[in-house]
Amino acid sequence: MNRQAVRDPVILPTAMVVWAAVFLFVLYPLGRLLILVFWNEGPSLDAVRGLVGDWTHRAALVNSLVLAALVGVAGTVLGFAFALLALRGGLPKWLGRAVDAVVLLPLISPPFTAAIALIFALGPRGLISYHVFGLTNVSIYGLSGTFLSETLTYFPIAYLTLKAVIANIDPNLEDSAFSLGARRWRVFRTVTVPLAIPGIANAFLLVSAASLADFATPLILAGTKFPVLPTQAFLQITGLYDMRGGAALCFLLLVPALAIFVGQRRWIERRGGSYVTVTGKLGAVTRIKSLSPIAITGLGVLCGAVALLVLVCYTLIAAASLVKGLGADNRLSFVHYAHVFSGGLKAVRDTLIIAVLCMPVGGLFAVVLGFLVARTEFPGRRALEFAAMMNYALPGTIVGIAYLVAFNDPPLVLTGTAFILVVCYVFRYSLAGTRATTAVLAQIDPSLEEASASLGARRDVTFRRVVLPLVRPALLAGMTVLFIRAMTAISATIFLVSLSWSLVTVRILEGITNLELGQASAFSMLVIALVYLAVVLASLAMRKLNAGSLGQAGSLLGG
Amino acid sequence: MASALRLFASLLLVLVFAGPGLAQTVNVYTAWPESLSQPIFKAYTAKTGVQINFIRLSTGELVARATAEKNNPRADVIWGAPGDGFAAAKEAGIIEPYKTANIDKIPAELRDKDGYYTAVSKNTLIFMSNAKLLKEKGLKAPTSWNDLLDPAFKGQIQTADARTSGTALTRILSIYYAFGKDEEKAIDYQKKLHKNVQVYTKSGGGCTVPASLGQTTVCIAHMPDAMEAKKKGYDVVVSFPKEGVAAVIEGVALVKGAKNREAAVKFIEWTFSKEMQDLLDKNNVYMLPTLPGASIDADVQALMKEAKLLPVDLEWVGKNRKRLVDRWINEVIRD
Numbered sequence: 001m002n003r004q005a006v007r008d009p010v011i012l013p014t015a016m017v018v019w020a021a022v023f024l025f026v027l028y029p030l031g032r033l034l035i036l037v038f039w040n041e042g043p044s045l046d047a048v049r050g051l052v053g054d055w056t057h058r059a060a061l062v063n064s065l066v067l068a069a070l071v072g073v074a075g076t077v078l079g080f081a082f083a084l085l086a087l088r089g090g091l092p093k094w095l096g097r098a099v100d101a102v103v104l105l106p107l108i109s110p111p112f113t114a115a116i117a118l119i120f121a122l123g124p125r126g127l128i129s130y131h132v133f134g135l136t137n138v139s140i141y142g143l144s145g146t147f148l149s150e151t152l153t154y155f156p157i158a159y160l161t162l163k164a165v166i167a168n169i170d171p172n173l174e175d176s177a178f179s180l181g182a183r184r185w186r187v188f189r190t191v192t193v194p195l196a197i198p199g200i201a202n203a204f205l206l207v208s209a210a211s212l213a214d215f216a217t218p219l220i221l222a223g224t225k226f227p228v229l230p231t232q233a234f235l236q237i238t239g240l241y242d243m244r245g246g247a248a249l250c251f252l253l254l255v256p257a258l259a260i261f262v263g264q265r266r267w268i269e270r271r272g273g274s275y276v277t278v279t280g281k282l283g284a285v286t287r288i289k290s291l292s293p294i295a296i297t298g299l300g301v302l303c304g305a306v307a308l309l310v311l312v313c314y315t316l317i318a319a320a321s322l323v324k325g326l327g328a329d330n331r332l333s334f335v336h337y338a339h340v341f342s343g344g345l346k347a348v349r350d351t352l353i354i355a356v357l358c359m360p361v362g363g364l365f366a367v368v369l370g371f372l373v374a375r376t377e378f379p380g381r382r383a384l385e386f387a388a389m390m391n392y393a394l395p396g397t398i399v400g401i402a403y404l405v406a407f408n409d410p411p412l413v414l415t416g417t418a419f420i421l422v423v424c425y426v427f428r429y430s431l432a433g434t435r436a437t438t439a440v441l442a443q444i445d446p447s448l449e450e451a452s453a454s455l456g457a458r459r460d461v462t463f464r465r466v467v468l469p470l471v472r473p474a475l476l477a478g479m480t481v482l483f484i485r486a487m488t489a490i491s492a493t494i495f496l497v498s499l500s501w502s503l504v505t506v507r508i509l510e511g512i513t514n515l516e517l518g519q520a521s522a523f524s525m526l527v528i529a530l531v532y533l534a535v536v537l538a539s540l541a542m543r544k545l546n547a548g549s550l551g552q553a554g555s556l557l558g559g
Numbered sequence: 560m561a562s563a564l565r566l567f568a569s570l571l572l573v574l575v576f577a578g579p580g581l582a583q584t585v586n587v588y589t590a591w592p593e594s595l596s597q598p599i600f601k602a603y604t605a606k607t608g609v610q611i612n613f614i615r616l617s618t619g620e621l622v623a624r625a626t627a628e629k630n631n632p633r634a635d636v637i638w639g640a641p642g643d644g645f646a647a648a649k650e651a652g653i654i655e656p657y658k659t660a661n662i663d664k665i666p667a668e669l670r671d672k673d674g675y676y677t678a679v680s681k682n683t684l685i686f687m688s689n690a691k692l693l694k695e696k697g698l699k700a701p702t703s704w705n706d707l708l709d710p711a712f713k714g715q716i717q718t719a720d721a722r723t724s725g726t727a728l729t730r731i732l733s734i735y736y737a738f739g740k741d742e743e744k745a746i747d748y749q750k751k752l753h754k755n756v757q758v759y760t761k762s763g764g765g766c767t768v769p770a771s772l773g774q775t776t777v778c779i780a781h782m783p784d785a786m787e788a789k790k791k792g793y794d795v796v797v798s799f800p801k802e803g804v805a806a807v808i809e810g811v812a813l814v815k816g817a818k819n820r821e822a823a824v825k826f827i828e829w830t831f832s833k834e835m836q837d838l839l840d841k842n843n844v845y846m847l848p849t850l851p852g853a854s855i856d857a858d859v860q861a862l863m864k865e866a867k868l869l870p871v872d873l874e875w876v877g878k879n880r881k882r883l884v885d886r887w888i889n890e891v892i893r894d
Contacts, residue, residue: 139757219761224758238622238623238723239721240881241623243627326772405627408630409631416633495620499612499613
């Protein structure tokens with residue numbers, strides 16, 4: 001790839017600014033935390049020593065990897081089925097959209113909501129398990145429940161990723177195979193799937209990574225029989241008052257998490273070269289016939305069942321927000337919403353302010369970083385890219401504590417301000433925008449920028465007038481993801497909320513732990529509504545930018 | 560009473576001289592739900608004009624946060640968290656000794672011997688059962704620890720995870736004291752109990768909703784959890800094991816290096832006034848007051864007649880807590 005050299009007068013200072021920011025808000029807090037863990041009046045491994053003997057920690061490492069692999073496989077298969085049905089099933093447009101809206105729910109709702117909803121539906125005395133099927137001894141806690149909940153939550157990542165990939169497969173290729181006399185199954189096996197393989201691998205890694213970092217679902221559903229690493233680390237800190245041990249566990253989690261990210265980035269890079277999608281040579285689009293009616297029916301049943309399950313779960317959440325006390329007093333009541341819009345209003349306002357502040361800051365950071373990584377060459381470029389994704393790969397609990405340790409005393413005191421929350425989100429969730437930027441840039445010929453340069457434009461002018469307009473979709477996608485994350489994230493920020501700045505998700509967690517399920521549900525419904533509004537606005541803007549569908553923005557949620 | 564009066568007078572003096580223009584504040588970390596803590600804090604503000612800013616965190620998060628902030632404390636007072644949290648806070652060096660003027664009236668088992676923390680209130684363990692499920696299965700509400708071992712309760716008991724919840728520690732201590740402080744017997748019993756447990760929940764009150772909704776029959780939790788569920792209209796029965804339950808404390812402590820130390824101390828003093836102690840009953844906190852003579856809710860009083868409260872040796876707990884929890888992790892739940 002054609003890269004800009006170091007001697008360019010704008011690149012280097014820009015790179016230095018980005019490096020400084022990443023150093024200050026990623027490496028410095030982690031460094032402070034490392035010192036806290038491994039320095040006790042001299043280098044010390046005390047923190048780790050106690051952990052090695054504990055069977056739950058050893059089991060947790062294995063369980064985390066097994067769970068991530070299982071969720072990765074199931075999520076990818078399910079995502080592939082949904083993508084096939086959406087693109088090749090010939091569904092009416094409205095139905096397709098409705099299914100999309102439903103299956104996205106777990107991905108964009110606040111943590112804990114999906115797990116709690118699943119207990120309502122499938123737990124002991126759940127709506128489906130007991131009231132429909134009459135089962136009395138259902139076990140939802142452990143591997144099965146965690147697996148189910150995480151699969152439902154994260155398969156949309158695979159769905160949206162694969163949808164984009166399959167949509168870009170030229171149907172004429174399949175047609176050629178048909179005209180050569182191949183049967184449907186053979187075409188599917190030898191044409192469709194191989195062309196989707198990079199997408200499948202990417203989807204698998206994205207879903208696995210999401211499962212690996214998830215601590216909210218196992219916290220509710222895994223129980224003691226199935227410990228996983230992020231939850232163990234959280235328990236070590238908050239239950240055993242052992243911050244050093246918990247932090248050490250998190251660093252252990254960093255190894256598989258970063259391996260996944262490195263692997264995933266490689267797939268993307270490889271695809272960038274040989275899977276050019278915009279060729280301008282697409283023939284007349286033919287009617288797609290690679291799926292038999294029976295296959296479509298099968299897919300329809302599978303996907304319909306999944307969508308129905310999700311719909312039931314969230315209907316229960318909606319119901320819980322609209323009655324006095326679900327199960328005890330099922331009379332319609334708006335008390336929970338009244339609470340949200342009175343006592344809870346400050347949290348809603350604070351969250352919105354922070355989420356909106358994150359968007360321009362994080363969007364710009366993501367695009368500049370993406371540009372630097374994809375188009376320029378300077379010392380430490382790879383290291384910068386690696387460092388920038390560390391906050392994303394680490395469990396939120398540890399990022400939160402690292403920020404608290406680093407920014408509570410001089411030289412830089414930020415705790416208690418909105419700034420620390422904004423910064424935390426920006427450096428944790430900009431990765432999606434960065435990825436989108438590199439992906440968009442990979443499809444754009446650098447000769448465009450060279451043309452601008454040869455016409456005498458300065459580097460920054462070229463960036464502003466040529467690159468920025470071209471990466472607008474990526475910027476928009478990155479900002480949307482940031483908004484969604486800022487509205488729904490909790491694990492890092494629970495340590496950073498302050499007397500002056502509170503967050504909706506913290507109120508939801510509080511509601512769940514305090515038997516205020518109605519309130520928690522009402523807050524969740526509000527968050528879901530706001531996020532949907534943002535997604536709709538973003539997809540309208542995307543359409544205006546002529547940049548494909550909502551799918552692309554959504555597919556970045558996971559990465 | 561005299562000291563309370565003196566305190567009141569000094570508070571008045573402060574008010575007169577400080578004036579409302581200089582709004583004083585105390586920053587509080589609490590583990591109590593907002594519904595319980597806020598009315599009490601508001602009462603203090605109404606009385607003194609001192610603003611109470613508070614953040615609600617789970618006990619573990621609270622201690623982790625205060626520990627991370629050690630060099631530049633953000634909180635002045637930790638108010639309303641279980642005793643084991645304070646034991647950890649003492650060990651982490653984030654609180655400092657402060658003895659209230661009323662210290663002599665407070666029984667020794669309700670305060671740290673070095674004065675690092677003192678009980679705001681006393682909390683007890685209870686069994687809370689879903690009445691409908693009991694009836695369906697033809698069972699009676701359990702009234703002995705051994706009742707819970709009945710195979711009919713298999714997969715029908717939820718209670719807290721000892722790695723996240725102070726309630727779980729109360730349970731472990733209750734069993735330890737109920738079995739005559741014989742640790743081996745207590746562990747052995749817990750292994751048997753484990754076979755009937757459906758899931759261990761993250762928070763102490765985590766099983767209240769499932770028991771209320773009938774997802775599980777029995778929930779072993781604290782008194783306030785059960786009373787709240789009752790108040791909300793769920794059909795649940797509260798019972799006690801006849802062998803007894805441990806009474807644990809919900810404490811208060813002064814944060815080391817507190818920025819509003821003076822105001823913080825006054826707030827702590829108010830905590831042990833009859834006025835505040837009566838609020839526990841008035842506000843339906845459903846815990847027992849620390850100060851002898853403060854009023855107690857009639858329902859709670861009636862219930863407490865059935866309860867056998869076993870006094871807890873705080874010092875012993877401080878030293879042995881970690882071992883008990885470790886044994887729970889490595890022996891009880893490992894199967």
